[in-house]
Amino acid sequence: MNHSNFSWHRLRDSQLFWPLLALALIMLFNLIFTPGFYNIEIKDGHLSGFLIDILNRGSILMVLAIGMTMVIATAGVDLSVGAVVAISAATATVLINPALANQLISSEELIQDVTRTPLWLCIVAALAVSTLCGIWNGLLVSRARIQPMVATLVLMVAGRGIAQLITNGQIITVYYSPYFFIGNGYLFGLPFSLFIVAIVFLLTWLLARRTAFGLFVESVGINARSSFFSGINEKNIKLIVYTISGFCAGVGGLIYSSNVKSADANNAGLDLELDAILAVVIGGTLMSGGRFSLLASVIGALFIQSVTTTMYAVGVPAMAAMAIKGLVVLIVVLLYSDQTKSVMTHMFERIGARS
Secondary structure, three states, rough: OOOHHHHHHHHHHOHHHHHHHHHHHHHHHHHOOOOOOOOOOOOOOEOHHHHHHHHHHHHHHHHHHHHHHHHHOOOOOOOOHHHHHHHHHHHHHHEEEEEEEEEOOOOOOOOOOOOOHHHHHHHHHHHHHHHHHHHHHHHHHHHHOOOOOHHHHHHHHHHHHHHHHOOOOEEOOOOOHHHHHHOOOEEEEEEEEHHHHHHHHHHHHHHHHOHHHHHOOOOOOOHHHHHHHHOOOOOHHHHHHHHHHHHHHHHHHHHHHHHHOOEOOOOOOOOOHHHHHOOOOOOOOOOOOOOOOHHHHHHHHHHHHHHHHHHHOOOOOOOHOOOOOOOHHHHHHOOOOOHHHHHHHHHHHHHHHHO
């Protein structure tokens, strides 16, 4: 009985258990109610199917969730990631074809697969601008001592205006195949965007778990004042995590714009900040800061994308999709409540006692 209780307590306290349970439940639903959901076939030399779509479409949210995890672990929040996605997308696409930002040109006049700026420079510029946005947020939070929600709300509102200024208020469409590979390409049969997520995850994980930085982040999240008296520069820690979040949003902007082959300042990254926060919360990172798990947040992002894909697969009307998605997320969050955990603990203790 003791061994059973010990195993259950370890399982319950694991940050991976609850997001994996949520993901398993939505996958079980698809197994029963969505015919062909698990069918995978080869089309045009790469894997295709609902599961591949979840990985491909969810790559942006996974990248944003990685950056958001670091921010929330310090008891902060970044509401500007959706707007930074729009800024990154606008920067990259304008550099590829800046003529579109000044005048409307019909597609017949465009030369296919020609860019005004080298691809590497477009990518570097987009990431640099988005990283600067993260630094701006970090300075407001760490140096100006503005509440994170208020500080990032500034860029959330102004960011789309900045993106519109970059694109001159137009939807920038690009015609450059190498750029499309970022969000539409495939490597070894899998979406290339998935490999980008893996690289961002690995780099962030190495920083968080193979250096003392991760412990500093958790310490600041638990008690910033005590961390300061312990010799941890909590200002610099907060500046770094917001910078990481801005960088991740820049990567998301590149994936988004290359996937849709355009940049729309009004709609690029719209509401993604809310999904990113939900993914992190589902991953078990508390909004009050402290212990975090990057992998659990990525699984949380996959769960949210799985819910979205499932609604499309079963034919849920667009007007009802957001309401159903909110209901599903509410149920999952209730599973995290102390009351639910207490009931499940009591149930497992009774099962263990009978055995």
